[in-house]
Amino acid sequence: MPKSPLKLLKSQKRNAPPPPAESGFDVPKLARSTLNEEVYEELKQALISGKIAPGSTMTIRSLAQSFGISIMPVREALRRLVAEHVLVLLPNRSVALPLFTPERFHEITRIRTSLEGLAAEEGARHVTPELFDRLTRMTKLMETSPNASPADVLEWNREFHFGLYRASGMPVLVKMIESLWLQVGPLLNLQQQVFAAEKISVYVHHHRALEGLKKKKPAEVRAAIIGDIEDAAKIIGARL
Amino acid sequence: MPKSPLKLLKSQKRNAPPPPAESGFDVPKLARSTLNEEVYEELKQALISGKIAPGSTMTIRSLAQSFGISIMPVREALRRLVAEHVLVLLPNRSVALPLFTPERFHEITRIRTSLEGLAAEEGARHVTPELFDRLTRMTKLMETSPNASPADVLEWNREFHFGLYRASGMPVLVKMIESLWLQVGPLLNLQQQVFAAEKISVYVHHHRALEGLKKKKPAEVRAAIIGDIEDAAKIIGARL
DNA sequence: TAGTGTAATAAGTGATCACAGAGAACACAA
């Protein structure tokens, strides 16, 4: 089991003396974010961008040292990711990014079709013209940017899906789908690389969804999103 | 916003000198459980048994004092429950059991029908004769125990549902459903009290499910479970 | 009496320390 050193961010010590002067006005900072949230976001980002290999373990202390902070915020961030099933607790009580078995992947795909199908159908019922334009723009962006980085394409794809899902007005559902995307995060990256390499286009499903939105047929939107998920899963599933 | 004192358990201090002798054999203790897990389980139990009122806030220190331990395990247990959306983080960063709005309840019900429908249908495909017997027994138990405590009935009902769901062989799905049940936990208790008071029987759905299992018609099992969820939700939804 | 500003208290966050268990490294014997 490889151990990832994970030198993500070498920030300065926190309890070192404060920066020299800091004279002048402070920015309002509406929502003071805590250190553990920053670590959480940082780790999440590392996961979805494929910087951490599935199966690798990580220790609290080494991460804390990489971040240049004490172990407390790292501890909380890791436990949160475990609670969200993004990381798993090994019997030794150390945390690891779970390995993807074909069974687990297949199961998550089935759950995704069920949940995202619901979100898509309900989102279709509440779609506004502005949202429709944004979704169209995202799809165009993906199609007409052959040289875009996989990370960019993934981000556009994410915006397309979640833009539609959020329109459902079902925040709990959206959170659950986000959690599922996080769990398949390491694979999404692989998926996009395969797509880019083999020039596979799954945008037919996006177009079907847009069509369904225009015709105000929520059931068609649902079918299109499910097709999108299943087609992508077929590619990845074959490579597990 | 009421503050629940929550005197759950007055255990002895942890870092007090160890018990006098402890001579004799220790039980093997396969999985050494940590203090934060115990607190987590304890709080979970308090939630599903309705001991904590929705909307009430709780503080780390007061809980720690109730348990007679330091704040660390309580801190981790609370954050875990927040990560699982059982508790919410208020803007003040204090935690609370969320209030149930009709919208949230309705949304969770829709998600439940989607997810539990899937689990029921898939469970029906893998049901064994032994499991069928157990499910039949649970239903009989519920029907023929007019004086059973609501907590007992809830437990039997839970075993019926999750026994079926677990047969699906989809552990991720089962975990997600468990999380949803936890979120509606405070209402499940209310529900059972209403049922007991008004002698409402929802067991027709259980019988339909058993029938579907016997006839090997997974789709019918799905429909029965969805009917069960929606009927129960109708009762509760009307009282929100 | 009502409103406001200040002091006192409580609570969450982060750092550090202490401890116990697991794992690795190493030395010694067969």
Next chain:
DNA sequence: TTGTGTTCTCTGTGATCACTTATTACACTA
């Protein structure tokens, strides 16, 4: 060389302390 036992290090868990922020209480003034 291989197996075994011991030691040492590493890691997670829990306790305690320090700090900052938010809430409450209280006193003073209009």
